[in-house]
Amino acid sequence: MEPTTGDLTDPLINHADGQLFLHEAFKIIVEDVLCKGTDVKEKVCEWREPEELARLLDLELREKGEPQENLLQRVRDVAKYSIKTSHPRFFNQQFAGVDYHSLAGRFLSEALNTNLFTYEVAPVFVLMEAEVLRGLRALVGWTEGDGLFCPGGSTSNMYAMNLARYRLYPEVKSQGLRSLPQLTVFTSPESHYSVKKGAAFMGFGMDNVILVKVDDGGRMIPEDLDEKIELSKSQGAVPFLVSCTSGTTVQGAFDPLDLIADVCDKHKLWLHVDAAWGGSVLFSKKHSHLMKGVHRANSVAWNPHKMLVAGLQCSVLLLKDTTDLLKKCHCANATYLFQQDKFYDVNLDIGDKSVQCSRKVDCLKLWLMWKAVGSAGLEQRVDKAFLHARYVVDQMKKREGFQLLGDPQFVNVCFWFIPPSLRGKEKNADYQNKLAKVAPVIKERMMKQGTMMVGYQPLGDRVNFFRITILSPLVSQKDMDFFLDEIERLGNDL
Amino acid sequence: MEPTTGDLTDPLINHADGQLFLHEAFKIIVEDVLCKGTDVKEKVCEWREPEELARLLDLELREKGEPQENLLQRVRDVAKYSIKTSHPRFFNQQFAGVDYHSLAGRFLSEALNTNLFTYEVAPVFVLMEAEVLRGLRALVGWTEGDGLFCPGGSTSNMYAMNLARYRLYPEVKSQGLRSLPQLTVFTSPESHYSVKKGAAFMGFGMDNVILVKVDDGGRMIPEDLDEKIELSKSQGAVPFLVSCTSGTTVQGAFDPLDLIADVCDKHKLWLHVDAAWGGSVLFSKKHSHLMKGVHRANSVAWNPHKMLVAGLQCSVLLLKDTTDLLKKCHCANATYLFQQDKFYDVNLDIGDKSVQCSRKVDCLKLWLMWKAVGSAGLEQRVDKAFLHARYVVDQMKKREGFQLLGDPQFVNVCFWFIPPSLRGKEKNADYQNKLAKVAPVIKERMMKQGTMMVGYQPLGDRVNFFRITILSPLVSQKDMDFFLDEIERLGNDL
Numbered sequence: 012m013e014p015t016t017g018d019l020t021d022p023l024i025n026h027a028d029g030q031l032f033l034h035e036a037f038k039i040i041v042e043d044v045l046c047k048g049t050d051v052k053e054k055v056c057e058w059r060e061p062e063e064l065a066r067l068l069d070l071e072l073r074e075k076g077e078p079q080e081n082l083l084q085r086v087r088d089v090a091k092y093s094i095k096t097s098h099p100r101f102f103n104q105q106f107a108g109v110d111y112h113s114l115a116g117r118f119l120s121e122a123l124n125t126n127l128f129t130y131e132v133a134p135v136f137v138l139m140e141a142e143v144l145r146g147l148r149a150l151v152g153w154t155e156g157d158g159l160f161c162p163g164g165s166t167s168n169m170y171a172m173n174l175a176r177y178r179l180y181p182e183v184k185s186q187g188l189r190s191l192p193q194l195t196v197f198t199s200p201e202s203h204y205s206v207k208k209g210a211a212f213m214g215f216g217m218d219n220v221i222l223v224k225v226d227d228g229g230r231m232i233p234e235d236l237d238e239k240i241e242l243s244k245s246q247g248a249v250p251f252l253v254s255c256t257s258g259t260t261v262q263g264a265f266d267p268l269d270l271i272a273d274v275c276d277k278h279k280l281w282l283h284v285d286a287a288w289g290g291s292v293l294f295s296k297k298h299s300h301l302m303k304g305v306h307r308a309n310s311v312a313w314n315p316h317k318m319l320v321a322g323l324q325c326s327v328l329l330l331k332d333t334t335d336l337l338k339k340c341h342c343a344n345a346t347y348l349f350q351q352d353k354f355y356d357v358n359l360d361i362g363d364k365s366v367q368c369s370r371k372v373d374c375l376k377l378w379l380m381w382k383a384v385g386s387a388g389l390e391q392r393v394d395k396a397f398l399h400a401r402y403v404v405d406q407m408k409k410r411e412g413f414q415l416l417g418d419p420q421f422v423n424v425c426f427w428f429i430p431p432s433l434r435g436k437e438k439n440a441d442y443q444n445k446l447a448k449v450a451p452v453i454k455e456r457m458m459k460q461g462t463m464m465v466g467y468q469p470l471g472d473r474v475n476f477f478r479i480t481i482l483s484p485l486v487s488q489k490d491m492d493f494f495l496d497e498i499e500r501l502g503n504d505l
Numbered sequence: 506m507e508p509t510t511g512d513l514t515d516p517l518i519n520h521a522d523g524q525l526f527l528h529e530a531f532k533i534i535v536e537d538v539l540c541k542g543t544d545v546k547e548k549v550c551e552w553r554e555p556e557e558l559a560r561l562l563d564l565e566l567r568e569k570g571e572p573q574e575n576l577l578q579r580v581r582d583v584a585k586y587s588i589k590t591s592h593p594r595f596f597n598q599q600f601a602g603v604d605y606h607s608l609a610g611r612f613l614s615e616a617l618n619t620n621l622f623t624y625e626v627a628p629v630f631v632l633m634e635a636e637v638l639r640g641l642r643a644l645v646g647w648t649e650g651d652g653l654f655c656p657g658g659s660t661s662n663m664y665a666m667n668l669a670r671y672r673l674y675p676e677v678k679s680q681g682l683r684s685l686p687q688l689t690v691f692t693s694p695e696s697h698y699s700v701k702k703g704a705a706f707m708g709f710g711m712d713n714v715i716l717v718k719v720d721d722g723g724r725m726i727p728e729d730l731d732e733k734i735e736l737s738k739s740q741g742a743v744p745f746l747v748s749c750t751s752g753t754t755v756q757g758a759f760d761p762l763d764l765i766a767d768v769c770d771k772h773k774l775w776l777h778v779d780a781a782w783g784g785s786v787l788f789s790k791k792h793s794h795l796m797k798g799v800h801r802a803n804s805v806a807w808n809p810h811k812m813l814v815a816g817l818q819c820s821v822l823l824l825k826d827t828t829d830l831l832k833k834c835h836c837a838n839a840t841y842l843f844q845q846d847k848f849y850d851v852n853l854d855i856g857d858k859s860v861q862c863s864r865k866v867d868c869l870k871l872w873l874m875w876k877a878v879g880s881a882g883l884e885q886r887v888d889k890a891f892l893h894a895r896y897v898v899d900q901m902k903k904r905e906g907f908q909l910l911g912d913p914q915f916v917n918v919c920f921w922f923i924p925p926s927l928r929g930k931e932k933n934a935d936y937q938n939k940l941a942k943v944a945p946v947i948k949e950r951m952m953k954q955g956t957m958m959v960g961y962q963p964l965g966d967r968v969n970f971f972r973i974t975i976l977s978p979l980v981s982q983k984d985m986d987f988f989l990d991e992i993e994r995l996g997n998d999l
């Protein structure tokens with residue numbers, strides 16, 4: 012190291028200047044993102060081709076900094092060309108809308124900028140995370156247990172796999188998979204792709220994810236599960252985990268948990284419930300029956316950043332386990348972080364439960380929102396989303412040109428729009444081909460005009476259809492009506 | 506589904522009320538977190554025993570919501586009892602300080618609440634992430650390549666392992682590890698624990714992480730690496746990855762990359778550089794020599810949320826690869842998200858490169874900060890942190906009672922405080938035992954008085970010592986002086 016030189020008397024950042032900038036940026040955020048961005052008279056998106064957008068944004072990072080006015084203009088530009096995911100006409104993903112209490116919690120988390128690994132640096136959040144997990148576990152039906160906020164449902168699904176194999180073969184942690192028998196995972200073809208990704212990442216291999224048949228609505232068939240498990244055993248493999256879905260990504264199907272739990276009991280398998288999308292029904296007295304039997308699971312993944320509008324990222328893994336499996340499975344006992352001679356109860360240093368080291372504070376936003384509206388308020392939102400979905404379905408049945416994939420179980424409404432030119436032509440040889448091309452064109456038009464956003468996809472042998480997911484507490488019936496009118500407007504000439 | 510009932514005319518959230526709350530919360534954040542929280546006349550922490558803190562915070566989640574005034578008081582309470590990580594006397598972790606441009610970027614990301622998987626929902630951020638990764642890769646010395654923002658350095662380290670094994674055995678993705686030979690990873694005992702955690706999580710097993718000897722400063726010894734690789738081969742294993750560290754967590758050591766790259770070349774191993782902590786030296790013309798040879802690596806993990814003060818989480822994986830390995834290794838081709846018949850170039854839909862599905866926008870905060878101060882501004886911060894560390898070291902040498910572990914290579918300064926009662930007693934049989942107890946007591950006192958925060962740990966046979974990490978652009982020389990005085994004040998009677 013060279014000797015001390017240079018001026019060390021002043022810090023490099025001036026608080027007054029910085030706070031002034033923050034104030035100005037805050038004003039833009041409120042005006043452009045929260046006001047204009049939720050105004051139905053404004054666009055959902057300002058579509059630009061990538062080359063043009065790159066030019067407009069002037070993204071290049073340079074040697075020299077820029078004046079504050081430039082930077083504020085950049086804040087405006089980022090807001091302008093970003094998708095308004097809180098807009099009442101954004102139906103494109105499993106998140107939408109904005110909750111102001113959650114957003115305040117997110118700003119506070121960002122300003123406090125701490126790390127959820129020890130009580131020392133995150134006293135408030137260690138306790139708060141535990142309380143939020145407790146509250147969510149109570150909805151599952153567990154008075155005890157464990158859990159963790161994860162950077163997403165995909166990660167939670169991986170954790171479940173790791174815990175299940177560790178429970179069966181604790182030596183896997185030190186010795187790896189090589190000395191173990193072939194391990195197989197069971198899930199439905201309509202489950203989220205993260206089950207397969209996880210199996211690859213964790214060394215099981217995607218081929219060891221065995222797909223169990225579903226019924227027409229996309230629900231796993233327990234009898235087929237039982238048969239597939241028997242078959243896998245007879246081939247010398249060791250089935251170890253069933254990953255059910257509560258609220259599948261596309262159709263919103265709920266696997267029959269109680270019947271599947273019977274099969275898992277019979278074969279002594281770990282039952283994981285991927286409720287990333289559907290978990291929020293547990294807030295609703297009316298709809299929680301969709302997850303009947305969930306208390307029999309070993310683990311549940313649930314994303315409050317989806318239906319509860321908590322803001323990305325907010326995702327939990329919940330565990331029934333009370334034997335400290337999470338910590339045993341993941342700990343590395345780093346002495347620089349988890350000193351055992353601390354002056355407080357080191358069980359509060361929860362970081363070693365995680366495979367992350369730094370872990371963002373994702374509990375505050377959910378906690379503050381929950382405090383603000385109560386379980387009753389969250390229940391009301393869930394119930395209302397169901398009502399909106401029901402309303403859309405009812406309207407679709409009344410309108411020519413909308414054909415449902417099936418009667419929705421949840422807030423996903425999957426449908427084809429059949430333009431006038433194709434109506435009554437179902438028997439034509441090229442009907443399916445032509446129908447497959449409808450959704451992409453309507454989608455392109457809506458994006459370029461910026462009027463709304465909704466996604467489409469094929470599923471198995473069903474060609475491209477739209478999936479509208481209705482969850483935002485900011486929408487009302489007239490947004491549903493607009494949606495239907497707009498699909499017709501955009502597609503009637505096709 | 507039941508029929509439509511209930512009132513669907515009004516949304517459940519009122520924007521005016523919500524924005525009013527957000528304004529009030531913003532004021533509290535500025536006042537309590539950013540002003541008081543960075544004021545040296547205020548405490549770094551308000552220590553409370555967990556039971557008392559839980560009572561003060563009233564964490565319980567209830568059926569009914571609360572009035573706005575209550576909620577604002579909760580915002581105040583969370584701020585009050587949280588650690589002030591931006592305070593100039595917070596030296597406890599590898600993050601500290603606040604950058605207002607980054608913070609504005611974080612607020613904007615939170616308000617825009619989108620997901621980095623497709624161009625469709627994140628047009629600005631798909632392009633921006635690519636540009637930031639390009640800028641960081643340029644510092645590594647790569648004009649081409651690939652990369653991804655990850656939820657932390659631990660995750661990036663895991664990705665590197667997955668890519669390295671996939672390059673060697675692409676069939677691992679479908680078939681898993683069972684049919685492969687025993688795979689071994691090489692790293693130093695001073696590397697971050699995430700290498701071991703990753704090896705367990707990904708099915709290699711921790712025992713297959715082979716520890717290479719380090720010199721006194723904590724740097725990996727290339728000759729020992731070569732020998733350990735040969736030994737592992739002779740035992741029938743297949744060495745496949747070396748994980749070097751640029752800036753070890755405790756000592757801040759930089760492994761000699763050029764020499765290690767030679768060994769990797771010889772054995773055709775993937776060279777991963779964990780520069781989560783030290784990567785920021787690449788901004789500095791003066792100090793980038795510490796990572797000489799980094800361009801020869803296959804992958805680099807780097808956390809701008811640490812030394813660059815970008816805010817948690819901000820972490821990248823950088824790759825030299827130009828063959829789309831990242832996507833090939835991780836893709837699952839989910840048709841509901843990555844439709845191939847979109848109206849724009851679907852290569853912009855980068856989500857399938859990741860094992861996450863939802864992925865937070867972590868690039869904006871870094872981009873805006875970089876735009877604000879330029880590469881030159883970031884260089885200045887890095888250089889200044891080195892100067893501060895040098896200053897502290899110089900002062901310690903002048904003061905009785907401070908004993909350095911060694912001459913720091915980086916901004917970690919590791920030292921024992923030897924209280925007067927122990928000075929000159931180095932030969933006593935119980936000296937090490939007594940010395941080991943000093944740091945925990947000083948730590949307890951500083952936390953309870955709230956005057957500052959710094960961490961301690963043992964390392965190998967070296968008993969508890971303090972590690973101060975100096976990185977915040979908010980500190981100045983008087984904070985360093987305060988630090989030294991305060992350690993003396995707290996420890997002189999021990």
Ligand SMILES: Cc1ncc(COP(=O)(O)O)c(C=O)c1O
Nearest residue numbers: 163164165203260287288862863
């Ligand atoms: C059923 C289901 N499981 C898991 C996930 C993945 O969650 P995340 O995006 O948080 O990784 C999703 C979200 O897309 C989902 O719909």
Ligand SMILES: Cc1ncc(COP(=O)(O)O)c(C=O)c1O
Nearest residue numbers: 368369657658659697754781782
């Ligand atoms: C050298 C090193 N590598 C990796 C990590 C892990 O990074 P993260 O905390 O983002 O997972 C750390 C941080 O603690 C580190 O110091």
